Amino acid sequence: MSVTxxxxxxxxRIRNAHRALHADLAFPASKLKAAIAVILKDEGYIADFSVSEASLSINLKYQGGKPLISGLKRISKPGRRVYVGAEAIPKVQNGLGISILSTSRGILEGGKARELNVGGELLCEIW
Incomplete structure (x- = not known):
């Protein structure tokens, strides 16, 4: 079955695995998903990840039995793309979360994109 x-x-899948308190999860891999996983690891939202030929495995992170990721939101969708300039990159949950953008310099976290003064497609927000 193809995924749109x-x-x-x-x-x-990450949201559902957190709600079920799973330690890890796996799903089909792509370069874009791996780049998002790198940002999640760098920001401390997941413990670790590994990429094999066709699969991406993520080890989830918990603190005191509660998931570290309390919310995930897809912003730009296939039916409605959302683009922002460098000055319009939103602060998620008053700075407590991150936004992930697809820019001309690759997949970047919102703060890093603001520093580099590049805008792009606002993929998702995580807090």
């Missing part, structure tokens, strides 16, 4: 929106599928 692979990023939404990835976020939904």
């Amino acid at each position: 929106d692979p990023i939404s599928d990835m976020l939904t």
Whole structure:
């Protein structure tokens, strides 16, 4: 079965695994999903991840039995793309979360994109 929106599928799988308190999860890999996983690891939202030929495995992170990721939201969708300039990159949950953008310099976290003064497609927000 083909997936129309692979990023939404990835976020939904992470959300569902957190709600079920799973330690890890696996789903089909792509370069875009791996780049998002790198940002999640760098920002401390997941413990670790590994990429094999066709699969991406993520080890989820918990603190005191509660998931570190309390919310995931897909912003730009296949039916409605959302683009922002460098000055319009939103602060998620008053700075407590992150936004992930697809820019001309690759997949970047919102703060890093603001520093580099590049805008792009606002993929998702995580808090």
